[in-house]
Amino acid sequence: MGINVRVNNLAVSYNGVKVFENITFSVESGQLVGIIGPNGAGKSTLLKSILGLMSIDRGEVEILDGSISKARRKIAYVPQRNDINLDFPVSVEDVVMMGRFPHLTWWGLPRRKDREVVTESLKEVGMIGYRHRQIGQLSGGQLQRVFLARALAQEAELFFLDEPFAGIDISSETMIMDLLRGLRNQGKSIFVVHHDLNKAETYFDTLVLLKNRLIAFGSREEVFREETLKEAYEGRVSTFAGSDKLMVVNG
Amino acid sequence: MDSLYFFMDSLVKYGYLQNAMIAGVMVGTVCGFIGCFIILRGMALMGDAISHAVLPGVAIAYLMGFSIFIGAVITGVLTSLGIGYISQNSKLKDDTAIGLMFTAAFALGVVLITLQRGTGVDLWHILFGNVLAVSREDLWLIFFIGLLVVVSIFLFYKQILLSTFDPVMARAVGIPTNAIHYLMMLLLSLVTVASLKTVGIVLVVAMFIAPGATAYLLTERLPSMLGLSAVFGVFSAVTGVYLSFIYDVATGASIVLVASFLFALSFFLSPKQGILVQKYRLWKAGV
Numbered sequence: 001m002g003i004n005v006r007v008n009n010l011a012v013s014y015n016g017v018k019v020f021e022n023i024t025f026s027v028e029s030g031q032l033v034g035i036i037g038p039n040g041a042g043k044s045t046l047l048k049s050i051l052g053l054m055s056i057d058r059g060e061v062e063i064l065d066g067s068i069s070k071a072r073r074k075i076a077y078v079p080q081r082n083d084i085n086l087d088f089p090v091s092v093e094d095v096v097m098m099g100r101f102p103h104l105t106w107w108g109l110p111r112r113k114d115r116e117v118v119t120e121s122l123k124e125v126g127m128i129g130y131r132h133r134q135i136g137q138l139s140g141g142q143l144q145r146v147f148l149a150r151a152l153a154q155e156a157e158l159f160f161l162d163e164p165f166a167g168i169d170i171s172s173e174t175m176i177m178d179l180l181r182g183l184r185n186q187g188k189s190i191f192v193v194h195h196d197l198n199k200a201e202t203y204f205d206t207l208v209l210l211k212n213r214l215i216a217f218g219s220r221e222e223v224f225r226e227e228t229l230k231e232a233y234e235g236r237v238s239t240f241a242g243s244d245k246l247m248v249v250n251g
Numbered sequence: 252m253d254s255l256y257f258f259m260d261s262l263v264k265y266g267y268l269q270n271a272m273i274a275g276v277m278v279g280t281v282c283g284f285i286g287c288f289i290i291l292r293g294m295a296l297m298g299d300a301i302s303h304a305v306l307p308g309v310a311i312a313y314l315m316g317f318s319i320f321i322g323a324v325i326t327g328v329l330t331s332l333g334i335g336y337i338s339q340n341s342k343l344k345d346d347t348a349i350g351l352m353f354t355a356a357f358a359l360g361v362v363l364i365t366l367q368r369g370t371g372v373d374l375w376h377i378l379f380g381n382v383l384a385v386s387r388e389d390l391w392l393i394f395f396i397g398l399l400v401v402v403s404i405f406l407f408y409k410q411i412l413l414s415t416f417d418p419v420m421a422r423a424v425g426i427p428t429n430a431i432h433y434l435m436m437l438l439l440s441l442v443t444v445a446s447l448k449t450v451g452i453v454l455v456v457a458m459f460i461a462p463g464a465t466a467y468l469l470t471e472r473l474p475s476m477l478g479l480s481a482v483f484g485v486f487s488a489v490t491g492v493y494l495s496f497i498y499d500v501a502t503g504a505s506i507v508l509v510a511s512f513l514f515a516l517s518f519f520l521s522p523k524q525g526i527l528v529q530k531y532r533l534w535k536a537g538v
């Protein structure tokens with residue numbers, strides 16, 4: 001199994017204000033990686049840096065054994081819901097077709113194969129019946145499934161999802177998790193920014209705990225320890241007596 | 252009906268009226284197309300800025316005796332670069348940078364033109380158009396600009412669509428979103444030049460956004476929005492030229508009024524979004 005993503009000594013800032021520094025970790029293929037940490041910890045920024053969308057101060061990011069520019073089309077991204085203009089005049093099918101754009105030439109039109117892939121992807125997320133709907137007329141969960149279908153249609157190696165479970169119903173969440181596990185089992189690597197610590201523990205194989213630096217990285221056991229969580233969430237962590245389950249109190 | 256007959260009769264008789272009509276149809280189409288992307292990218296203010304910023308270029312071109320086309324493109328693009336530079340290198344937001352840059356450019360243009368009073372350059376005509384003075388060469392210029400715009404949009408449809416809808420994914424898969432932004436700015440400057448005689452610099456932004464906004468309320472797919480927007484642009488131009496001929500009023504302003512009227516119709520009556528239609532539905536459901 002090869003290394004899919006290697007981040008080495010990464011430091012990033014916005015207009016001179018440091019978000020984080022000294023981030024080093026690597027992720028093999030076939031991993032579901034959760035990126036967790038409190039608000040403002042730099043989760044979205046880390047995602048954008050790995051995607052090559054930030055100018056980085058120091059360090060390097062290697063993707064699929066090369067620099068990001070060679071790997072671009074193999075990277076799928078699922079945006080945060082409030083980054084999308086829901087009134088945009090595109091249908092569900094149009095959005096999923098965007099996943100095929102990296103496979104087309106600059107001016108080429110979608111072919112039959114592309115349309116088939118789009119149909120397949122829509123079926124996989126159970127949204128084929130909505131293919132002609134305008135995207136503003138979907139529930140939050142349905143919308144996430146459509147964006148996941150777009151990522152599937154892209155036939156990517158690496159998947160990046162920014163808070164895909166924020167404000168969606170449990171059945172969509174379960175379905176998306178099942179699909180992500182399926183992808184993981186095919187050897188893809190999936191990065192998910194996630195808020196809910198209780199679920200993070202069961203959802204992910206590998207965890208990245210951030211708080212303006214890398215607090216902890218590794219398996220659940222390594223990351224879900226009282227000291228690390230307390231450090232990230234500044235003591236707003238309490239342990240239930242009689243169980244070793246940790247509970248985080250946010251806010 | 253009499254006036255329609257009179258208009259048709261004149262249209263057949265007078266070359267200048269035919270040129271005005273042809274120019275109107277082409278300008279309406281091109282403005283309609285580019286306008287959709289301006290609306291969807293949230294750049295209406297930017298469109299206003301670029302169209303005004305074309306003025307100093309036009310003035311310098313008259314002064315130095317080269318093509319206004321080149322002058323307009325240069326100052327249009329320089330202004331958009333300036334706006335980007337200011338907003339990236341200070342804490343000012345985009346709209347402030349836009350407001351600063353385009354008024355400065357516009358003022359420079361007005362000063363340059365008033366400097367050369369008596370040389371036959373009519374500020375009024377540049378600002379508000381003079382559609383009855385459209386020459387053969389003007390028609391060819393409009394045609395080639397229109398062709399370039401339409402071809403660019405069709406050729407780069409995917410890239411423009413994705414970078415407008417989801418800029419983060421667009422950049423992640425390697426689409427040069429900055430280049431696309433400046434391509435749009437360049438096309439905007441070109442379309443402004445094409446519209447110079449028909450609607451003029453001051454009102455051209457209405458031709459960018461009114462037909463597109465009208466279409467936006469009526470459809471849910473981008474291709475049909477583009478098509479409808481072009482149809483509304485052409486309808487506004489043709490009707491505007493007709494009304495200005497019959498009532499002997501400024502052409503550019505008549506065209507813009509027709510376009511605004513169409514927008515008002517779709518705002519109140521669009522089957523899905525119309526304010527009145529929604530009220531009616533509520534009322535009916537209540538009964």
Ligand SMILES: Nc1ncnc2c1ncn2[C@@H]1O[C@H](COP(=O)(O)OP(=O)(O)OP(=O)(O)O)[C@@H](O)[C@H]1O
Pocket residue numbers: 014015019037038039040041042043044045046
């Ligand atoms: N465009 C920006 N310009 C300046 N500062 C920014 C920008 N985006 C984020 N920041 C700052 O960088 C830090 C990290 O932000 P980031 O969005 O990565 O946090 P996050 O962990 O994703 O938070 P959340 O859980 O709220 O989404 C924050 O302090 C934020 O204020």
Ligand SMILES: [Mg+2]
Pocket residue numbers: 043044045
């Ligand atoms: Mg975030």
